[in-house]
Amino acid sequence: MxxxxxxxxxxxxxxxxxxxxxxxxxxxxxxxxxxxxxxxxxxxxxxxxxxxxxxxxxxxxxxxxxxxxxxxxxxxxxxxxxxxxxxxxxxxxxxxxxxxxxxxxxxxxxxxxxxxxxxxxxxxxxxxxxxxxxxxxxxxxxxxxxxxxxxxxxxxxxxxxxxxxxxxxxxxxxxxxxxxxxxxxxxxxxxxxxxxxxxxxxxxxxxxxxxxxxMYMSELFMKFIFFLSTMTMLISGLTANFENDFKKIIALSTLSQLGLMMMTLSLGMTTFSFFHLSTHALFKALLFLCAGIMIHNMKNNQDIRLMGHMMFYMPLTMLCFVTANMSLCGFPFLSGFYSKDMIIEYIMTNKINYYFFMIMLISTSMTTSYTLRLLYYLSFFNKNYFNLMIKEEKLIFNNVIMLLSTFSMLSGAILSWLLYKLMFNFFLNINMKMIIFIIMLTGLMMSYFMKKKMNFLLFSLIFINYTISSMKKIPYINMKKMYNATDMGFFEYFGLQGMIIFMKKLFKKKMYMLTSFKMIIFAGMTTMLWLMYL
Structure with missing residues (x-):
């Protein structure tokens, strides 16, 4: 305080x-x-x-x-x-x-x-x-x-x-x-x-x-960051819609919001990015704490397909969890609404590529999609698994999540009042204002279609190799090939190891006077002096 x-x-x-x-x-x-x-x-x-x-x-x-x-x-x-x-x-x-x-x-x-x-x-x-x-x-x-x-x-x-x-x-x-x-x-x-x-x-x-x-000395580099952050939002949102691990869904939503913050920074909106950083920290911490209570009571089970009707077993925890999720989606007058609404309005008035603007809107609607999918599995899904050892909600857990949920609801309004003079003010017409609600409705429709499994042929078979939760098989980015080409290739030959081999060949007859350790020190000092006087 x-x-x-x-x-x-x-x-x-x-x-x-x-x-x-x-x-x-x-x-x-x-x-x-x-x-x-x-x-x-x-x-x-x-x-x-x-x-x-x-x-x-x-x-x-x-x-x-x-x-x-x-x-x-x-x-x-x-x-x-x-x-x-x-x-x-x-x-x-x-x-x-x-x-x-x-x-x-x-x-x-x-x-x-x-x-x-x-x-x-x-x-x-x-x-x-x-x-x-x-x-x-x-x-x-x-x-x-x-x-x-x-x-x-x-x-x-x-x-x-x-x-x-x-x-x-x-x-x-x-x-x-x-x-x-x-x-x-x-x-x-x-x-x-x-x-x-x-x-x-x-x-x-x-x-x-x-x-x-x-940061804005290199305009080309900032465009490159804008591209990477937009792709991060899209791939993490798409992955979260197919994930069944409770904590990984929340982690992928964090990744999506980090992409939004980085995209905001690349466009020069530093105050908006910090605003969303502060509000996001509160409701995302609340999401994880509520998830921890549910996992703790389900005997360390993290599969959302084995959870259901949590509102009857842990009503207070589920209430706080829904509050944090609605704030994540940008529900009006919760903390996430103030920051995300300003960011989307600024992007709509900025000169950016139309295709990247559409990717940003699709990624934002995916936030609503995987959030509603998660709430459906936790609240209404008819499961075949039940834990007889579910305990009553502990008092210390209730105090923590209630305090955090209060700040998660009020922090957006408080910070918007305090940071009002440092941010741009927008006055948009009603049609552009309705885009926020259209995004939420689009996410709701996507979540409904996924529940009906109408997306099986459209999504699962096409993207199954790329949208895995570990995100290790991102297309065209194979770290093993990059490692072989750089660390075991170029850097190995032209780095310290290559320099030592070259010096050994150069001083082949007198190499007994210098040990390998001395050669490494000599090469390191040479590189240091070269960088200092570059």
Missing amino acids: FTFLMFIFFLLYKYMYFFEWEFLFMNSFSMEMTFFFDWMSIMFLSTVFFISSLVFMYSMEYMKKKINQFALLIFLFVMSMMLFILSPNLISILLGWDGLGLISYILIIFFQSKKSKNSGMLTLLLNRIGDTMIILSSWFFLSIGGMNFLFFESFYMKLGMNMIIIASMTKSAQMPFSSWLPAAMAAPTPVSSLVHSSTLVTAGIYLMLRFNMY
């Missing part, structure tokens, strides 16, 4: 505080620890604190057998998130970024099963690409004379910015790095609620928001 009041104070009075501690200055290069407080960082920090506190209360009952280890990991995750949010310095951003990736890996493999270990390794390896991009971008900032991106603007900023954008795409699971987010659902449900829906995956979006002043 204190951080939210600070956000209102900083926003109304336009305050910014900058704290800097220089601990190294050598040869015109300075290294400092920097903290930057403004309305955006404090708002995102208050969202992280609020969701983290509720998830910790939830975990006291959900993870009571291993609460000590889990609480320590949650605390370390929040500390890494604080370092990442408040720092405009690339070195401290890298520390927070690596801390998020490492703790996320530990939380994914928390159950120590084979599936969780495989999912954790996939997540770790794909996020290492983003770490590598940030390290490489730091070399370009080093050419300018410092790691603080707020004070510099040069040609090297453009090169470093492209690498920062690629790093953001890996953390926010955009194509072709989308496969790790559904796989990360092997983690405990409180982890999915905190890490993989509201904080970690939005870290990439927040990083691009911080670099928004330099």
